Amino acid sequence: LYGQADGDAAGLARSLEVAASELEEAYGGKVEVVAVGDTEVEGSAKAILAAGREGMLNALKHSGADRIDVYLEVQPQNIKLFVRDRGVGFDRITVPADRAGIRNSIEGRISAVGGKVEIKSLSGEGTELRLEVPR
Numbered sequence: 001l002y003g004q005a006d007g008d009a010a011g012l013a014r015s016l017e018v019a020a021s022e023l024e025e026a027y028g029g030k031v032e033v034v035a036v037g038d039t040e041v042e043g044s045a046k047a048i049l050a051a052g053r054e055g056m057l058n059a060l061k062h063s064g065a066d067r068i069d070v071y072l073e074v075q076p077q078n079i080k081l082f083v084r085d086r087g088v089g090f091d092r093i094t095v096p097a098d099r100a101g102i103r104n105s106i107e108g109r110i111s112a113v114g115g116k117v118e119i120k121s122l123s124g125e126g127t128e129l130r131l132e133v134p135r
Contacts, residue, residue, distance in 0.1 A: 031056055047115070
């Protein structure tokens with residue numbers, strides 16, 4: 001009701017909302033996006049958008065949670081993005097080596113722009129993906 005027009009998808013916040021909506025439609029579930037601040041989608045913002053999309057996709061496909069929470073914070077010096085579910089969680093050690101979603105699509109993209117990734121997951125308690133990149 002209060003969202004921006006579809007033609008105004010240049011900002012990171014709106015692009016994240018569009019990605020969440022596309023993933024909801026394709027995989028079911030609900031993705032709640034909250035954004036504080038905004039920036040253009042270029043450079044490190046482009047990398048965090050792509051990595052965040054992969055995080056949302058993984059949560060929708062594997063967590064079993066009904067809802068995924070996404071929080072974007074654009075600060076003068078950096079951009080932070082959190083993707084959290086209250087699903088089944090996972091043990092990183094048990095992820096097969098041929099599964100490159102976390103390693104390439106998230107960690108690789110973020111490290112390529114000088115950012116950092118933190119993944120907290122407990123079996124039965126869900127997963128939180130924390131991404132941070134410099135602006």
